[in-house]
Amino acid sequence: MKIFKNIVILTGAGISAESGLAxxxxxxxxxxxxxxxxxxxxxxxxxxxxxxxxxxxxxxxxxxxAKPNAAHLAITKLQNEYPADINIVTQNVDTLHEKAKSKNIYHVHGxxxxxxxxxxxxxxxxxxxxxxxxxxxxxxxxxxxxxxxVFFGENLLYMDKVDELLRSCDLFLSIGTSGVVFPAAAFVQTAKYYGALTYEFNLEPTSNNFYFDHHIMGKAGVTLPAFVDEMTASLKNGD
Ligand SMILES: [Zn+2]
Structure with missing residues (x-):
């Protein structure tokens, strides 16, 4: 796995569902x-x-x-151990990323x-x-x-900042969000258009969304810690 410099992690309801929030x-x-x-x-x-x-x-x-789960904690681990600029864009209004002690969190839905x-x-x-x-x-x-x-009909928050992050990221991870509905769909498109490698982590594949290079299926609480371990291991191996 190559070494990434700017990472955007988009999270949606699926990551919170594993903390019992439905x-x-x-x-x-x-x-x-x-x-x-x-x-x-x-x-x-x-x-x-x-x-x-x-x-x-x-x-x-x-x-x-509500308590953060293994997926939230894996993101914090990545932020702590991987030497990239790592930003979280979340559609969730809960504060599970904060509770997991993550940083650089943008709550686009408030x-x-x-x-x-x-x-x-x-x-x-x-x-x-x-x-x-x-x-x-x-x-x-x-x-x-x-x-x-953010109520229906209102603009999402932090969109200028998010757009800037998406244009400059080289890795885009989408976790627990369909990837086919706005705003997630627009986010992966932008990231892909500007050259990022893109992954989605979901229970099921989200149609045949060709903006994602990789589809990782299963519970994010299982798949994401494994992915983060792979990323931090790649630092040591230099591969
Ligand atoms: Zn006032």
Whole structure:
């Protein structure tokens, strides 16, 4: 295996599912048994902010308990032991990468333990409850906090940075995300177009996505640690 200099790791719901989190934007249109249009749209938030806050406060209580699994820990090991610039782009709103002590993490769909002040842009970080009376610690205005979750119809976060990372990476790993749905599909295309070697790690192959050079099937908690061991071993062997 060649030595890589810039690595982008994209993670999706599949990596969190192995930590027992199955409560994400599912294909049946439900999120944690709520209709997506009731809890994950700007219209819903404008109409009934308290209801939306309560949903995320409940989700927070669930996610704060979740523990990272072997796949998250393998990414941290790679960051610690492999001498490349390694960035994580995650579609997950949980904080399992943080709990695994990874760094350079970009939550493109937002993260559960943050609220953003619509008055001043301040990001409040807390696993505690946030509601329609929460006062912004920065501008002192009450009632302007929105869960820092990307709702449907909103732009993904950090996209300029992510685009820059994708254009300069020489290795792109996609873990637990279909690779055929936006934004993952666009990410692998960009990485491939700019010359990266591309891998997907999934339970099943994601159609015949020709942007991926390699398809590694199985639980990421098993396949990823083995892959990381192979990468760190290649440093010593110089092959
Ligand atoms: Zn504020």
């Amino acid at each position: 409560t994400f934007r599912a294909s049946n249109g439900l999120w944690n048994n709520h209709k997506v249009e009731d809890v994950a749209t700007i219209e819903a938030f404008q109409k009934n902010p308290q209801y939306v806050h309560e949903f995320y406060n409940e989700l927070k209580k669930e996610l704060v308990k 993260q559960i333990n943050q609220a953003v002040c619509l008055n001043c842009g301040h990001i409040l970080e807390t696993f505690g409850d946030v509601d329609t009376e929460t006062v912004c610690p920065n501008c002192q205005v009450a009632g302007m906090m929105k869960p820092n979750i």
